[in-house]
Amino acid sequence: MRTELKPTRLDRVFSRLDREPERPAHIDVPVMTRHRVVLFGSTLAFYVAIVWAVVITSWLVRLDWQIMFFRPYQQWQQIHAFLDYYVVLGQRGPTAVMVAAWLGWRSWRQHTLRPMLALGVSLLLLNITVGAAKIGMGRLGPHYATEIGSNEMWLGGDIFPSGHTANAVVTWGILAYLASTPRARRWLSALSAVISLGVGLTTVYLGTHWLSDVLLGWAAGLLIMLALPWFEPLIARAEAWLFSLRDSWRDRRTAPVPATAPTPTAVGTAPLRAPGEEPATVRETGVAARAAHPPIVPLHLAPGPHLSRSERAPVTPTGSRRPPHADRVAHNATSARPLAGG
Template identity: 80%
Template sequence: MRTERKLSRLDRVFARLDREPERPAHIDVPRMSRHRVVLFSATLAFYTAIVWAVVVSSWLVRLDWQVMFFRPYQQWPQIHAFLDYYVVLGQRGPTAVMVAAWLGWRSWRQHTLRPLLTLGAALLLLNITVGAAKYGMGRLGPHYATVIGSNEMWRGGDIFPSGHTANAVVTWGILAYLASTPRARRWLSALSAVTSLGVGLTTVYLGTHWLSDVLLGWAAGLLILLALPWCEPLIARAETAILDLRDRRRSSRAVPVPAPAPVAVPPQVVTQRTKVDEEAPVREPVAAARAARQPVYLAPGPHTTRAERTPVTPAGSRRPAHADRLPRGAAQARPLAGG
């Protein structure tokens, strides 16, 4: 026997997950189809081409310098204030909180941890791949460039590829990846593409990134989204492991209530009680005895109507009246003397 403890907020969330199947039947998990494999290969080739073009200081590096000398923030200063706020849509902290709140609500409604686990897997891949590329190539940004026309590679920087752009592609693109219907997936894909495109161009406008940084950031974010179906089996195992861990912790926290110990009765007392029970006369149940008794206001025998009863004398006796018998208490008449 176990006692029911007071549920915390996390326990109520897990209890919500147990109400229905963990994954709704109408939501399909994306698979690594042939079309997706072709897109992944093409994006990987584009990624490699951008890196090679920057490393060899090709025409792409010259275009970077031309855009930097153009100084877009000086050409259109009237939109500078707006773009300062718009670029926040590419920052990892604020966007991760907003998207995690939405996907948390989706997990609550769909009774599954898959949306949150998919977001976590995507952000983990983003930090590993983009972070490794940034510190591995060490490119300096436009504000810290030292030699005109140089690619500024391996000089201790961390702007290649653009983290804002890659984060915008992954964070907003995960909404399209987890969409329930094809129509919602198309609309969310277009919205995430426009948002990430705007964030990348905003960083070029503000002068914090080269144009090639933005191109590589788009490719890096798209590679993560296209590779997510390979992570689905791992996400499913992680969800099962989390729910199993929850069950084990819940069973370990439950406090068992000890059953009351039986009271030891001496054998002499048991023997005496048995003898008394055997010698005691068998009694009828109280309810049966009470039901057998007749009401006190009825005369014994069959109940008769008032017309059939013996007439009652004035003194209250039911005996028949005798001519030579006087009622009790009446004075006996004496015979008169004389003739």
């Protein structure tokens, strides 16, 4: 007999994912080609050059100070309100939620977890690399600068590289990375580049970042996007493991349940016992415990030769508290009273 459980919402999701996937027959997974390796090396060299230019307080630092003294937010005040909202496209929380919603819908339609796993890997790399660089270099922002003309490095800040710019490159660039066709990938790549550079320049306009912060943040995000093909085998293994875990969990939930209870003579089952009777293991444990610790017997109940009731000597009381009555008759004697009715 097989008992059918009432399908839950999660079961309906799994059944929907088990249908024929609505996706192209072949999805092009990016690989680490020679062209991509060259771009990765060039971007890494640009990253190192920006850091070195700031460390030695080169012309780039002087340009940072000139832009800061120019105060763009005071020169073009009419666009200040718009850019306050536009810079949200580079914040981690709102952008991650929007992109995750889109990629989750794609995972639903295409019966694959790769879009969500790729987003998770890219954001993890972003937090590790950019976060470590921010803490390691500790540069202060324009609003907290202490000395005019200095690079403001290793003073406890956390703005170098620009997190808004790097996050915009990764969050919107992942849409281009996961595009199904080359044409969509080109258009989405151009769109993500425009959004990320616009977010970076907006932070310079608002005075929260130096220009060199934006350049380094753009390079940091691009390095993550170029390195993602190296993590594709890990993403594939994680997807296969998650699907196998889902299948095993679903098989356990829908396992058949036996209709009748096992008989007492079956192998591995316990024998039946009367109501209120202790199990055999409990009785054996109690017997062993009583054998190991015999009970204490009072002296008047000590073992010895016992006689039957007929062999015991009659015991009479040494004295009675009642006075003797001569006219009492024994219980087994006949009554001397006359019969009624004469």
